[in-house]
Amino acid sequence: MPTGKRAALAFGLWAVLTPATAHATDFCTEHIRETIVEAVRGIVQQVTPGPSHPAPQAVAPGGPTVDIADLTRPEAVEQRVRGAAPKVGPELRLTVRDGQARLGDFTIGSAETLTGHLLVLNGNAHIYGKLLGNLVTVDGDVVLHPGGAVSGDILALHGDVKDQGGEVAGAVRTLNAAAPSAAARAALRRPSALEALGTHAAGVVGVFVTLLALGFGLVMFARPHLEVVSDTVSHSFGRSFITGLVGQILLLPTFGMLVVGLILSVAGILLLPFAVVVYALLMILGVGGGYLAVAHAIGETYARRRMARGSAMGSPNSYRYLMLGLIGLFFLWAAWALFGWVPVAGEMVRGAAVLVTWLLATAGFGAALLSRAGLRENFAGRIVPPEALTDEYLWATPQFGVPAVRRPETTTPSGRSVSQPPDSGR
Amino acid sequence: MRGTALTLVLACWAGSLPAQTMRPFSTYRQQHGETRLGARLEFAAGTVRVLAGRPSELYRMSLSYDAERFRPLSRYDKASGAVTLGVESSGNTGLRVVSTEHLKQMAVVELSPRTDLSLGLALGASDADLDVGGLRITALQLETGASRTTLRFSAPNPVRCRSATISAGAAEVSVIGLGNSRCDEVQLEGGVGKVLLDFTGTSTPAQRAVLTLAVGELTLRLPRHLGVRISADKFLSSFEPAGLVRRGSDYVTPDFDPSARHLDLVVKTAMGGVKLEWVN
Numbered sequence: 062m063p064t065g066k067r068a069a070l071a072f073g074l075w076a077v078l079t080p081a082t083a084h085a086t087d088f089c090t091e092h093i094r095e096t097i098v099e100a101v102r103g104i105v106q107q108v109t110p111g112p113s114h115p116a117p118q119a120v121a122p123g124g125p126t127v128d129i130a131d132l133t134r135p136e137a138v139e140q141r142v143r144g145a146a147p148k149v150g151p152e153l154r155l156t157v158r159d160g161q162a163r164l165g166d167f168t169i170g171s172a173e174t175l176t177g178h179l180l181v182l183n184g185n186a187h188i189y190g191k192l193l194g195n196l197v198t199v200d201g202d203v204v205l206h207p208g209g210a211v212s213g214d215i216l217a218l219h220g221d222v223k224d225q226g227g228e229v230a231g232a233v234r235t236l237n238a239a240a241p242s243a244a245a246r247a248a249l250r251r252p253s254a255l256e257a258l259g260t261h262a263a264g265v266v267g268v269f270v271t272l273l274a275l276g277f278g279l280v281m282f283a284r285p286h287l288e289v290v291s292d293t294v295s296h297s298f299g300r301s302f303i304t305g306l307v308g309q310i311l312l313l314p315t316f317g318m319l320v321v322g323l324i325l326s327v328a329g330i331l332l333l334p335f336a337v338v339v340y341a342l343l344m345i346l347g348v349g350g351g352y353l354a355v356a357h358a359i360g361e362t363y364a365r366r367r368m369a370r371g372s373a374m375g376s377p378n379s380y381r382y383l384m385l386g387l388i389g390l391f392f393l394w395a396a397w398a399l400f401g402w403v404p405v406a407g408e409m410v411r412g413a414a415v416l417v418t419w420l421l422a423t424a425g426f427g428a429a430l431l432s433r434a435g436l437r438e439n440f441a442g443r444i445v446p447p448e449a450l451t452d453e454y455l456w457a458t459p460q461f462g463v464p465a466v467r468r469p470e471t472t473t474p475s476g477r478s479v480s481q482p483p484d485s486g487r
Numbered sequence: 488m489r490g491t492a493l494t495l496v497l498a499c500w501a502g503s504l505p506a507q508t509m510r511p512f513s514t515y516r517q518q519h520g521e522t523r524l525g526a527r528l529e530f531a532a533g534t535v536r537v538l539a540g541r542p543s544e545l546y547r548m549s550l551s552y553d554a555e556r557f558r559p560l561s562r563y564d565k566a567s568g569a570v571t572l573g574v575e576s577s578g579n580t581g582l583r584v585v586s587t588e589h590l591k592q593m594a595v596v597e598l599s600p601r602t603d604l605s606l607g608l609a610l611g612a613s614d615a616d617l618d619v620g621g622l623r624i625t626a627l628q629l630e631t632g633a634s635r636t637t638l639r640f641s642a643p644n645p646v647r648c649r650s651a652t653i654s655a656g657a658a659e660v661s662v663i664g665l666g667n668s669r670c671d672e673v674q675l676e677g678g679v680g681k682v683l684l685d686f687t688g689t690s691t692p693a694q695r696a697v698l699t700l701a702v703g704e705l706t707l708r709l710p711r712h713l714g715v716r717i718s719a720d721k722f723l724s725s726f727e728p729a730g731l732v733r734r735g736s737d738y739v740t741p742d743f744d745p746s747a748r749h750l751d752l753v754v755k756t757a758m759g760g761v762k763l764e765w766v767n
Contacts, residue, residue, distance in 0.1 A: 133562050135512065136554075232516045232563055239508030239554050331723075 114184040114201065115151070120162035124154030127162075129178045129197045132214040135236040139218050142180070142199055149182050149199075160194055166201070171208055178213070185220075188227055195231070205229065254402040261398035269391045276353045276383040284379055286435025290354035291361065291382075293428040297440040302420070305351070305427025316340055350434070351425025352418075356386030363389065393417055509591065512559040514572070515547035523603040523625075525569035529560060531576065531611035533592025539621040540597025547597040548572045557592070572596055573609075598622055603646060610634050619644075620667065627651040627670065631658045640664035643690035647671070655680055664688045666710065666748075671695065679703055686710060686750055687766060695751040700759060707752065708764045714746025715739065717754060724756040730765050 125145035132138055146155055155162045160178030167181050173190035181198045188196070188209035195213035196203060202220045205211070205227025214231035215222055222233050279287050294301050323329035323336055360382035368374055375381070393414045401407040431440050524545060528537065533552075540547050550559055550573075557574040564570075573594060598604060605626040608617065613634045619627070620641030626649045629638060633656060641664060648670035653660060658680045665673060666688025675682065677700040684698070685708040698705060709715055717738045719726050731738035740746070754761055 134558070135561075136558050229517055230519065232514055232561065234514040234561060235512065236559070237511045239510045 115149070115165040117163065117165035117167060117184065118151065120153050120155045120164050120180075120182065122154070122156045122161075124156065126156040126158055127180065128158045129180055129195050129216075130159065132195055132197065132216045132232070132234060135216055135218070135234050138197065138216060139199075139236060142182075142197070142218070146182060146199075153182075155180075169209070171206075257402040258398065261401050262395075265391065265394045265398045268394075269387060272353065272356075273384065273387055275349065276356065276387065277380060279350060279353055280357075280379045280383060283435070287350070287354055287357060288379065289432050289435040289438055290351060290425070290428045291357040292438075293432045293440045294351075294355050294358045294424055295362065297428070297431065298424055300440060301427035301431055302424040303427065304430050305423035305425070308347075308426055308430050309423060312344065347429045347434070348422055348426045351427070351429040352422045353383065353387075353425070354428060355421045355425040356390055357383045358386065359389050360384065360386030390418070390421070508554045509551045510554040512550045512552060512561075513548065514559075514561040516545045516563060516570070518543055518545045518599055518601060521545055521568060521599075521602050523568050523605070524599065525567065525605045525607075526598055527569070527571045527573075527607040527609070528594075528596055529571065529573035529575060529609045530592075530594055530613055530615075531557065531574060533574075533594065533613055535573075535594045535596070535610065535613055535615045535617075537596045537598065537606075537608070537615075537617040537619065539600045539618075542599065542601050544597070545599050545602060546570055546572065549595045550574065551591075551593045553592055610636060620664070621645075624648045624651075624668070624670075627668075628654075630654045631660060632656045633658060635659045636661070638662045640667035640688060643667045643688065644669040650674065652676075655682065661685070665694070665696075666691050666713075672697070675699065677701065677703060677705070682706070683708065686713065691748070693749045693751075695753075697753045697755075699755045700757070702758045704760050704762065705754070705756060706762045706764060707754075708766055709750070711765050711767055712746065712748070713740070714743040714749045715752065716743060716750070717752045719761065720753070720755045721761070722756070723758045725760040726754070726756075727761075727763065729763055731763075 127141055127145045129138060129142075146153055149164065151164070153164065157178055157180050160180065162180040162182060163184065164182050165184040166187070167179070167184055168187040169175050169190040169192055171189040174193065175191070176193045178194040179186070179192055179196050181196070181201055183199065184201045185204060186196060186198050186201065187204045187206060188211060189206045190209060192211045192213075194211075195215070196211055197216045197218065198220050199218045200220060201217070203215055203217050203222045205222070205224045207226035209227035211227070211229045211231070215229055215233045217235040219238055220235065222235055224233070319336060319340060320333065323333050329336075357379060363385050364374055364377050364382060368377065397407070397410045397414045400410055428440075429435070432438065526546060528535070548561065552559055552574045556577055558577050560571055560573045560575045562571045574592065598606070600621050600623065603623045603625050606619065606622070606624055607628040608615075609630045611632045611634065613631075613636075615631070615634055615636040616639075617629075617637065618639045618641050620639060620643075622644070623646045624644050625646055629636070629652070631654070636655070636658060638653070638661070644667060646669065648668055650672045651662075651665075651668060651670040652674045653662065653676070655675070655677045657678055659682075660675075660677070660680065661683040662673075663683075663685045665684060665686045667690050668688070669691050671694065673684075673694065673696040675684065675696070675698045677698075679702045680700075681704045682698075682700060683706045684696070686694070687708065687710050715731070716734075717728065717731065718736065719728075719738065728738040730740065732741055734743075743749070
């Protein structure tokens with residue numbers, strides 16, 4: 062295939078695969094595309110001539126002045142040069158302090174000695190002779206030929222220095238264009254709506270499944286405690302929230318006091334790592350368990366209301382309550398997953414979800430504190446412990462000074478008539 | 488219809504923010520008969536490698552740096568023969584490492600094997616592989632922050648080294664082949680971390696090391712043929728003087744006096760453990 066055709070084919074491929082069309086395919090194929098683009102770019106560079114440089118000419122003095130005497134800070138030099146010559150062309154006017162500027166390729170012949178700094182724009186600098194000063198190229202290479210010598214520093218901006226045996230008394234530096242890695246681009250690129258939706262949905266579902274698994278574990282191994290915390294939230298929500306809020310404020314000071322106390326006690330220093338880990342675990346358990354208890358309370362309330370309306374529900378138990386509650390809370394975040402990509406509204410939805418989640422987690426944390434992790438029922442609305450609610454107790458023991466004979470009577474499955482305690486419907 | 492179109496436009500909109508940019512920078516200086524060089528490498532975050540370079544060059548650095556937060560450092564003072572390489576913070580942003588992506592800065596520094604070298608390294612959150620084997624090290628100073636650093640004397644130091652000072656923060660530091668370093672004195676000051684000092688190598692006749700470690704594990708890898716004396720000052724630390732015998736307040740190897748090579752170790756640890764590993 063002729064070189065021209067190959068170049069055209071390569072260019073066509075390259076054009077198809079440029080980042081402009083990446084959004085359609087970058088969801089899964091970013092890496093593959095990157096590889097192909099790089100390969101095609103390589104082919105293009107192989108089959109096409111290098112960048113065309115303007116015709117060699119001197120840049121007329123006048124216009125802004127550029128100082129290239131100090132090249133130790135290449136970024137600053139780049140800024141100065143770009144600022145002074147934003148558009149490079151034959152009409153450019155530029156003064157180089159103690160030197161000269163050239164446009165296009167420039168050569169110092171083997172018999173020549175050039176005194177002063179040299180700035181070459183959009184061209185390569187070939188050094189066969191001597192340059193008594195600094196050399197800066199912009200968008201071009203420096204080629205040091207055997208016998209060539211530069212008494213100062215060399216800086217190639219967006220170019221390369223090819224040392225073929227020349228001599229440089231100073232430092233040689235090259236600074237090239239930024240090339241963000243594919244990973245960096247992927248990390249910092251604003252995702253498309255579809256990507257955002259997919260990512261958010263996956264995150265929300267993942268958290269939901271995790272919470273569900275943790276909640277089921279909690280129900281399986283610590284149901285009485287979870288129920289007490291859940292009842293505390295239901296019956297004393299305001300109190301739980303205030304307690305949770307105060308608890309959150311006191312978290313860090315308490316931790317600080319714990320650490321200082323252990324350090325001061327000298328022997329306690331050894332316990333410090335364990336204490337830190339235990340404290341962190343307790344906090345996670347308090348907040349996480351409290352949040353699950355809130356979900357349990359929400360699910361229980363919902364299920365009871367449905368049953369009260371006569372809706373059929375399969376076995377109403379803590380597992381079901383927890384799942385119903387988590388689904389309810391999940392809807393809040395599902396809304397964010399669906400519409401989070403919408404400007405402004407998405408942020409509002411997320412703000413609302415965060416606020417509600419924080420509010421419920423705070424209440425749950427407070428309930429966990431109030432009930433001592435489900436050990437104390439004082440705020441759970443349980444006046445009489447469930448184990449005390451036997452038939453004998455209900456017959457024989459009047460509660461709160463109300464005579465048993467005045468309680469409304471119900472019939473037990475065994476046919477015995479018993480009085481109804483105030484919260485026996487629980 | 489308009490709503491659908493708007494939704495589609497919004498769904499397909501994926502404007503790009505300016506991505507983190509890694510800029511390639513390189514610098515070198517030809518060797519013009521210099522006999523000594525004071526080289527200092529400052530590298531806040533990323534991966535760094537130091538090794539012996541070409542004899543025709545005094546130094547060379549190839550760098551890929553985060554242009555948003557740092558700028559390359561390449562200063563040479565001809566009068567004092569000192570070069571400073573690496574990256575420095577661009578000022579207004581400071582060092583912010585919020586993901587592993589920010590640690591992808593990379594520097595490869597090559598130093599002349601012909602020139603007497605006083606080497607100073609200041610490393611931050613970095614992963615460093617420093618092979619100074621073959622370099623003419625006259626003094627070495629290494630400061631590391633939260634880094635994983637391996638300093639290796641893979642070949643004998645052709646010249647005598649006054650001292651090697653290692654200062655480690657929360658770091659994992661391994662110094663391999665200290666016997667090749669020809670450093671009269673090795674000083675280690677460690678904060679929290681894991682330190683391995685390997686005294687294998689052949690070119691150092693007598694060496695003294697003062698090792699201070701606050702919290703962590705210090706492993707001393709010692710050749711069996713070496714006459715070792717350890718003076719341990721420890722608080723809440725464990726130290727198993729395996730292979731050593733007690734002489735006064737110190738521990739020595741049984742054949743300490745007749746040994747051709749001697750190593751005096753002063754070990755001070757607060758919390759942690761000191762381990763001895765004997766190698767042939």
